Amino acid sequence: MRNFVFMLFGMCLSSLAAAHSTQPPLEATTASGEKVRLxxxxxxxxxxxxxALAQRQAAxxxxARERSSQxxxxxxxxxxxxxxxxxxxxTLNPNMR
Structure with missing residues (x-):
């Protein structure tokens, strides 16, 4: 049982380390020949x-539109x-209008 707990703890630590890894973006080319970063x-x-600026503004x-939705x-x-x-x-309740 103790070995299982240590193994579980080790797996949690390794998954946290993998989740916080920072790799530089990959350079790629679209089908139309434009360069992008992934x-x-x-x-x-x-x-x-x-x-990129136009794309960031649209995003x-x-x-903002998604946050203002109800x-x-x-x-x-x-x-x-x-x-x-x-x-x-x-409300749709006629007594509350």
């Missing part, structure tokens, strides 16, 4: 700074985006 967290961006806008419970259910007719409609 990161460990499955994110990618263009090497060209002009395209930041999408994150609904959903631990990833379940419909998330209502801003601009939807049901966004911020309040």
């Amino acid at each position: 990161f460990e967290n499955v994110r990618w961006e263009f090497v060209d700074e002009g395209k 930041a806008a999408e994150v 609904g959903g419970f631990f990833g379940l259910g419909r998330r209502i985006q801003e601009g939807d007719k049901d966004y911020n409609r309040g």
Whole structure:
């Protein structure tokens, strides 16, 4: 039993070390010939700074849109985006209107 606990502890430590490893991004080329960087967290961006800046701004806008959405419970259910007719409609109870 004691050996099992030590083995489990060692596995936890090794998984933490692997999770915090930092590798430099990989350089790759798309099918259309554009150079991109591939990161460990499955994110990618263009090497060209002009395209990378536009891509970062679009990603930041999408994150902000996702954070301002309503609904959903631990990833379940419909998330209502801003601009939807049901966004911020309040209660449907006629006694509470």
